[in-house]
Amino acid sequence: MPGLAERLAGKNDRARKFLEAAAKAKAERPRAYLELGRMNFEDVSAQPAGADKKLSEAQVARVLAPLEIARKQRPPMAQLYSLMAEVWLNSARRPTQEEFRTVVEGPMTFPTSIPLVWRTTLLAAEWKFEKEALALAQHGVRISRDAGARNQFELVAAAFQRDAETAPPAAAPTKKSP
16 A cells, blocks of 8 residues: 555654555555554654643544554554554543543553553553553563563552542442431
8 A cells, every 4th residue: 555655764754644545445455544544643742732731632642543444454563553542642631431432442452462461551541541440550470471561460459449449339329318
């Protein structure tokens, strides 16, 4: 595909034209949509328009749009989910539970991809998806072969385990008197 070749050659302007044409033609090339998403992420990351120098909702949507198309095509790609996690880590807005579940499809599909599991763990931790952060970190501990990576996962798991154990119990509902 010419757009992918141009991107590989570093000719991003030409690559974008070809990739956008492929997207407009609804090509069944998930890699083309991934590269278009990467290019969009590079563009919006250079000028974040959200609060605290984070990505605005429109910028997040611009990057995620081609990634959502790629996600529905085969073959699945770990890099796609990794980029989705990176986008949400840089977003001014917290992902919804459904949006977060979409990212978690990545480690479920590629359970031995340490970088993907780590990035998704960071996303869960950053946006306070506590149960998921703990489960992902514990999974990372199990699959890590490198001591450094295992230590990182252990630290996150220990923090979320401690928080889960020290959380106050939920108050029982009270009856209102008539």
